[in-house]
Amino acid sequence: MNQSxxxxxxxxxxxxxxxWGGLVFGWLLFVIFFTGTLAVFEQELTHWMQPxxxxxxxxxxxALASAEKKLRxxxxxxxxxxxxxxxxxxxxxxxxxxxxxxxVEKHLNPQSGAIIKAPETEGGHFLAHFHFELHSxxxxxxxxxxxxxxxxxxxxxxxxxxxxxxxxxxxxHWRKNWLNVHTMTGVFTLPFVLLITYTGLTVTFLMLLPxxxxxxxxxxxxxxxxxxxxxxxxxxxxxxxxLVPLTRLLPIAEAELGKGKISFIRISNPGDQQAVVTFFRxxxxxVVAISNRAVFDGVxxxxxxxxxxxxxxxxxxxxxxxxxxxxxxxxxxxxxxxAAGLISCxxxxxxxxxxxxxxxxxxxxNSQMAQWMYRAIEGLNITAITGIIIACIAYLWANRLLPFxxxxxxxxxxxxxxxxxxxxxFHAFLRPPLRAWIEQLRIAxxxxxxxxxxxxxxxxxxxxxxxxxxxxxxxxxxLTAASLGILLALTAxxxxxxxxxxxxxxxxxxxxGSSSANFPIERTPLQ
Amino acid sequence: xxxxxxxxxxxxxxxxxxxxxxxxxxxxxxxxVFGGxxxxxxxxxxxxxxxxxxxxDALFFSVLFxxxxxxxxxxxxxxxxxxxxxxxxxxxxxxxxxxxxxAAAWAR
Numbered sequence: 242m243n244q245s246x247x248x249x250x251x252x253x254x255x256x257x258x259x260x261w262g263g264l265v266f267g268w269l270l271f272v273i274f275f276t277g278t279l280a281v282f283e284q285e286l287t288h289w290m291q292p293x294x295x296x297x298x299x300x301x302x303x304a305l306a307s308a309e310k311k312l313r314x315x316x317x318x319x320x321x322x323x324x325x326x327x328x329x330x331x332x333x334x335x336x337x338x339x340x341x342x343x344x345v346e347k348h349l350n351p352q353s354g355a356i357i358k359a360p361e362t363e364g365g366h367f368l369a370h371f372h373f374e375l376h377s378x379x380x381x382x383x384x385x386x387x388x389x390x391x392x393x394x395x396x397x398x399x400x401x402x403x404x405x406x407x408x409x410x411x412x413x414h415w416r417k418n419w420l421n422v423h424t425m426t427g428v429f430t431l432p433f434v435l436l437i438t439y440t441g442l443t444v445t446f447l448m449l450l451p452x453x454x455x456x457x458x459x460x461x462x463x464x465x466x467x468x469x470x471x472x473x474x475x476x477x478x479x480x481x482x483x484l485v486p487l488t489r490l491l492p493i494a495e496a497e498l499g500k501g502k503i504s505f506i507r508i509s510n511p512g513d514q515q516a517v518v519t520f521f522r523x524x525x526x527x528v529v530a531i532s533n534r535a536v537f538d539g540v541x542x543x544x545x546x547x548x549x550x551x552x553x554x555x556x557x558x559x560x561x562x563x564x565x566x567x568x569x570x571x572x573x574x575x576x577x578x579x580a581a582g583l584i585s586c587x588x589x590x591x592x593x594x595x596x597x598x599x600x601x602x603x604x605x606x607n608s609q610m611a612q613w614m615y616r617a618i619e620g621l622n623i624t625a626i627t628g629i630i631i632a633c634i635a636y637l638w639a640n641r642l643l644p645f646x647x648x649x650x651x652x653x654x655x656x657x658x659x660x661x662x663x664x665x666x667f668h669a670f671l672r673p674p675l676r677a678w679i680e681q682l683r684i685a686x687x688x689x690x691x692x693x694x695x696x697x698x699x700x701x702x703x704x705x706x707x708x709x710x711x712x713x714x715x716x717x718x719x720l721t722a723a724s725l726g727i728l729l730a731l732t733a734x735x736x737x738x739x740x741x742x743x744x745x746x747x748x749x750x751x752x753x754g755s756s757s758a759n760f761p762i763e764r765t766p767l768q
Numbered sequence: 769x770x771x772x773x774x775x776x777x778x779x780x781x782x783x784x785x786x787x788x789x790x791x792x793x794x795x796x797x798x799x800x801v802f803g804g805x806x807x808x809x810x811x812x813x814x815x816x817x818x819x820x821x822x823x824x825d826a827l828f829f830s831v832l833f834x835x836x837x838x839x840x841x842x843x844x845x846x847x848x849x850x851x852x853x854x855x856x857x858x859x860x861x862x863x864x865x866x867x868x869x870x871a872a873a874w875a876r
Contacts, residue, residue, distance in 0.1 A: 251847045257793075258846035387801070393839040398846070442835035452809040453816050453830050456869070457823045468824045554828035561832075 255398035264596055266391040268625035271589045273372050275629050278582030280369035281567055281575050284330040287364025289718040290640045292700040294333045294359050299351045301326055302488055304334045307354030309487045312336055322508040327351050361651040386445045392438045419595035426588035433581040440565035469555045473536040473545050475515040482514035485542035494520035497535040497547050516540055530563035590626045597622055620670040627681035628665035634688040635661040641699045675740055682733035689726025693719040795851035803858035804841035808834050810865035817872035
């Protein structure tokens with residue numbers, strides 16, 4: 242054996258990594274990036290999915306009074322109470338009480354304190370969760386972590402194998418083929434993808450890698466939050482103690498943390514002598530995604546302490562988290578992340594499609610096995626790209642179409658998401674690839690454009706009433722869905738034009754009497 | 769050692785020394801995933817034990833590195849000229865860090 246033949250160059254290694262790593266994880270990465278992009282508007286989606294929770298703004302103190310009254314009335318003996326006060330992008334008042342392992346959550350009208358009978362839904366939270374756990378716990382978390390590492394490696398190897406892309410990009414050498422779409426969007430979103438993947442990985446690694454806690458803390462490890470924050474919690478005394486009115490503590494907490502900035506309150510052991518009340522500050526106006534807090538004795542109302550400064554490294558780490566979750570800059574930043582996320586999705590999709598085209602031209606006349614593999618890749622491309630888009634929009638449709646009072650409605654919506662995705666998988670394998678692309682793009686476009694209509698027909702928060710009431714959180718979900726629908730419809734139209742061109746080409750060729758083996762495979766439909 | 773163990777050992781050696789493309793790629797993938805995990809873990813352990821800081825600072829500082837370590841291992845596994853060399857490089861660094869970590873833990 243010739244030894245030098247076995248050794249290979251660095252560039253070839255990088256190319257192999259980029260191609261195969263990109264292919265195998267590209268499907269997963271598209272799914273992660275797409276659901277993550279939608280999760281930027283997690284709160285808006287949740288708001289949209291709870292059409293009967295529409296509340297006018299109230300003073301925090303009034304909301305707190307309503308919540309307190311309801312909690313004292315419903316669950317005086319709970320272990321923990323939690324109150325999420327109305328915020329700008331989260332208008333309802335949520336109360337939760339925990340007794341043993343059971344947690345109950347209710348939505349209240351902050352003005353009257355009445356319980357709102359909201360249909361159960363996971364809302365945008367499902368998408369946010371799905372994008373890092375794939376709905377399957379720690380296994381999903383590992384899979385997403387590996388995919389993200391491959392993403393980082395693919396960025397490095399992508400630059401290594403095509404160094405001239407930067408030159409092409411800035412000299413505007415833009416050509417209209419899938420490789421160029423892939424590299425140009427790749428260069429354009431490089432900083433964003435690096436940022437989002439790196440920050441995401443720092444979060445998942447802290448959750449997954451046991452080595453540092455093991456080495457530093459051994460069995461006394463309880464979680465990073467116990468290391469970062471001062472602990473004011475106390476064990477239960479099992480002696481009754483009257484809980485101080487929370488509304489009396491609110492002004493003191495606001496003096497500590499900022500007026501109107503309290504977003505969350507936790508009461509441990511209410512009704513016990515050792516009750517502790519913790520006020521958490523919102524993180525919606527800061528990059529450092531960690532809540533400053535003020536802690537009170539629940540019986541005497543005395544301020545036990547507060548934490549508004551954090552160690553340097555906690556500060557850095559939580560800033561990275563803040564940069565990932567994109568809550569710090571309000572809507573301008575949210576839209577920036579959304580747009581960058583969508584372009585990154587296009588980058589991943591274009592890479593996958595380019596691979597398939599290359600694969601098709603190289604293996605099309607090869608063995609049966611190669612053709613089968615190519616068919617499977619094409620099917621998975623369709624399922625991962627258009628399939629996930631359809632599944633996400635179907636999730637919103639399910640929210641409106643499922644009967645209001647069926648049991649476990651939130652789970653039913655998630656089931657709808659996965660069932661639709663599965664149907665799209667079958668569809669992608671049963672139809673000829675190009676037809677499947679066009680049909681799925683059309684379904685996606687139809688569902689997106691139809692969403693405002695569906696919303697208007699099934700609820701009273703349709704597009705025009707919502708705008709009239711200045712409810713832009715609802716209206717923008719409708720409008721964004723419709724605009725994405727138009728983009729999808731245009732793409733479907735473009736591809737169907739190609740299909741028609743191809744058919745005429747084929748006809749011309751067969752009328753000229755040339756055999757199909759001479760058919761120029763490089764000019765395949767999606768190119 | 770009896771002959772069966774020797775036989776198994778020999779087979780395994782042949783397999784690990786494979787130079788055909790499939791074996792090489794499989795060995796590289798294994799090196800990237802498991803070698804990467806081992807490398808990241810040992811480098812982190814060495815890092816936090818060598819830093820003369822408080823535990824909390826070391827913990828939140830160390831969080832910044834695993835993406836670099838793991839991605840580096842992946843690139844290294846595919847960039848090396850042969851899969852065997854990739855494994856050797858990864859293992860050498862892993863064990864060196866392991867050794868450093870143990871020394872640091874012992875010195876504490």
